[in-house]
Amino acid sequence: MVSSRTLGSLFESFEREAFRLETLDDYSRSGNTDAYELYRAGEPQPAGYNAEWVAELRSLTGQGKRVYRVHVLARPLTDYLRFELGWGYRKNMTGGEEFFILDVTDAPNPLVGVPDFWLFDSTDTAAMEYDEHGVFRGAKVLPASEAERFVGFRQTALAHAEPFTDWWAKHGE
Template identity: 65%
Template sequence: MTTSSKTLGDWLHDFEREAFRLETLDDYGKSGGVAAYQAFLAGEPQPENYRTDSWVTTVGDAVRAGKRMYRVHILARPLTDYLRYELSWGYRRNMTAGEEFFILDTTEEELNEPAHYLYTTVTDPAYRDVKPGTVMALWAVNRAAGQGRTWVRRGCHFPGLVRYYRTQGFELVHEVQRTRTKVYLMGRRAEHVTDLEGRFGALSGPRSDTSA
């Protein structure tokens, strides 16, 4: 492994031919330009210091020197508030300085994959030790496979639930920032589950009161 004392600014100043950035997140709102982002959400004009930001100078200097700066953003609809801001303000501003942008929209590809959607589940705490929520999730995964679906998808609003659903084999696919809340969209590939009968059997019969 090699290390370098150069800063990002040094690399952007010293590169010889091309500088490329791959963006895969739905929200880079905490990486800079917070005031401009808030102005966009409030419907206000672009702040003067945003339009004349040093990044515009960096890009312009590189392009005039015969270098290329470009980025690819992989995204899916519906667009988050941040993506609307980025596409409406950020990319257009940077394009005036010569930066190039390429958008890879995976929405249609994602929508064309057959899937079941698992809505919220409610379980009795008395059965917590046999994990009824996990059993229901696995039932959905097994049923989706039996019906020729590719995915089981689900969503939530709380990071705690994201961690819990990950224990059931779901992975975070998108984080969608709404005006007042964030939505976490998750998915798990459909597959046949061989031990469902045993799991359902563990749920039968009386349970003791865990609060006693």
């Protein structure tokens, strides 16, 4: 039997928390390409940048739901990471999303080989699939039996990460 669950349906139905693990240094081929080009050209952030997602975040967090993520990265930051953290994370925080950084510049990566994923309510997992150039290919909703493994990945990520604002104060641009 094929599941009708999708990443979108999991976002619509989660009740408590949505967690994201990010592991790539460059998502520039997966969306927000116009904004990224503005950033690279030294232009100011457009007033409506990420407005739909920020509104969605405000709705979710207003209902008492938590949306948070950990990004595994190493310095020096790529141009894309400077954009994502400087424009994206800082903007999304205004909607209530929480961010953590797992900096593996001077420490071993405890999550080698773990894919990007969303984990909802510790029960539903969507593994994010990207090609070798960082182009998003889709999300695969995994069987419920996989959730415990991804809960472990989340716990490991959070145990080794620090709040984005603390990390950014030390390493941001």
